[in-house]
Amino acid sequence: MKAIQYQTIGELPVVADIPLPEPGAGQVRLRVTAAGLCHSDWFVMSLPAEAYTYGLPLTLGHEGAGIVDKVGEGVTEVAVGDDVAVYGPWGCGHCSECSQGRENYCPFAADLGIYPPGLGAPGAMAEYMIVNDVRHLIPLKGLDPVQTVSLTDAGLTPYHSIKSTLAKLPAGSTAVVIGTGGLGHVAIQILRAITGATVIALDVSEEKLTHAREVGAHTTLLSNSDAPAAIRELTGGIGADAVFDFVGATPTLDIARRSVRIDGAIESVGIGGGTLATGFGSTPFGVSVRAPYWGSRSELMEVLDLARSGHLHVTVEEFPIDRAPEAYAKLHDGQVLGRAVVVP
Numbered sequence: 001m002k003a004i005q006y007q008t009i010g011e012l013p014v015v016a017d018i019p020l021p022e023p024g025a026g027q028v029r030l031r032v033t034a035a036g037l038c039h040s041d042w043f044v045m046s047l048p049a050e051a052y053t054y055g056l057p058l059t060l061g062h063e064g065a066g067i068v069d070k071v072g073e074g075v076t077e078v079a080v081g082d083d084v085a086v087y088g089p090w091g092c093g094h095c096s097e098c099s100q101g102r103e104n105y106c107p108f109a110a111d112l113g114i115y116p117p118g119l120g121a122p123g124a125m126a127e128y129m130i131v132n133d134v135r136h137l138i139p140l141k142g143l144d145p146v147q148t149v150s151l152t153d154a155g156l157t158p159y160h161s162i163k164s165t166l167a168k169l170p171a172g173s174t175a176v177v178i179g180t181g182g183l184g185h186v187a188i189q190i191l192r193a194i195t196g197a198t199v200i201a202l203d204v205s206e207e208k209l210t211h212a213r214e215v216g217a218h219t220t221l222l223s224n225s226d227a228p229a230a231i232r233e234l235t236g237g238i239g240a241d242a243v244f245d246f247v248g249a250t251p252t253l254d255i256a257r258r259s260v261r262i263d264g265a266i267e268s269v270g271i272g273g274g275t276l277a278t279g280f281g282s283t284p285f286g287v288s289v290r291a292p293y294w295g296s297r298s299e300l301m302e303v304l305d306l307a308r309s310g311h312l313h314v315t316v317e318e319f320p321i322d323r324a325p326e327a328y329a330k331l332h333d334g335q336v337l338g339r340a341v342v343v344p
């Protein structure tokens with residue numbers, strides 16, 4: 001079968017021909033119907049050899065959807081032909097976090113050698129993939145897999161972050177979204193759907209800002225050192241109640257620090273390698289800073305429900321599997337509007 005693999009440190013991923021995997025006991029094989037490209041794949045592929053821990057070759061793809069194709073011994077909860085999305089942050093399945101469906105915060109997964117698909121385990125960017133356990137499969141219930149697949153990360157991650165700050169975002173509040181790409185353009189829609197906040201979106205690209213307004217941002221600003229003053233002016237001098245940074249570089253975290261109000265929240269979601277000065281004199285009084293990771297299983301169900309009720313629309317650029325390396329190059333160069341999705 002075809003699979004998109006990262007094979008050599010520092011080089012683009014390639015289309016490889018690898019054996020069809022067989023599901024073991026308790027596992028499920030999916031015929032992949034869609035796989036999303038995430039900027040985190042570029043984080044992984046930008047690591048120097050000494051910092052790279054994901055194994056080579058790595059079949060990419062941590063946003064996956066598929067049709068159940070074959071089940072391993074003992075699997076009775078799904079049947080061949082079921083249409084599903086894959087919950088990606090696999091945990092040990094037994095600890096208190098995993099018991100609450102918060103496998104994204106399982107403290108044992110890494111030590112047990114349990115990795116998400118595409119981030120250590122073979123991922124979704126292939127014609128077939130193995131899912132370790134049926135609990136990671138969420139029924140699509142009529143949702144289109146190509147339009148929906150990115151909700152498993154580009155939807156779930158901002159949803160988890162926004163839900164965690166919900167108390168700060170009543171009617172009359174202001175939320176700032178920095179970086180309106182894959183995650184950011186869904187974040188804007190989630191903020192509009194589940195909070196009372198006015199949404200100010202920042203990006204470095206005018207095209208992305210136009211897109212941000214199309215998906216629901218009330219106001220857009222270029223992301224530069226003038227943005228904090230503009231945000232203060234738009235909020236009557238007070239600042240934003242919550243800032244969601246989907247870049248996470250030092251200049252964007254600095255915008256977050258200078259834009260947030262007293263007792264507000266900064267959610268540093270992007271993994272752009274930046275650091276944020278916190279503490280007395282750096283962040284306003286009372287500000288909480290958080291670096292959330294992905295989301296819980298039940299939150300993924302909620303995100304899919306929001307899509308079913310018409311509140312979320314991922315802007316998708318489709319690529320056949322042979323063109324996945326080109327799609328990665330476009331993502332790297334900031335040329336993807338919304339999310340690039342590979343359809344094997």
Ligand code: NAD
Pocket residue numbers: 037038039040041043153157178179180181182183184202203204205208223246247248249251252268269270271272291292293294331334338
């Ligand atoms: P993306 O490439 O689709 O979008 C990034 C956007 O940021 C683009 O629109 C780009 O123009 C914009 N941008 C770049 N520099 C900027 C700046 N200085 N100011 C404002 N905007 C700027 O990326 P994505 O897939 O949406 O991922 C966003 C970030 O979130 C990445 O760092 C990714 O690794 C990270 N991520 C984190 C988690 C998590 O669990 N914490 C999960 C998924 C992705």
Ligand code: ZN
Pocket residue numbers: 038039040041062153154
């Ligand atoms: Zn991701």
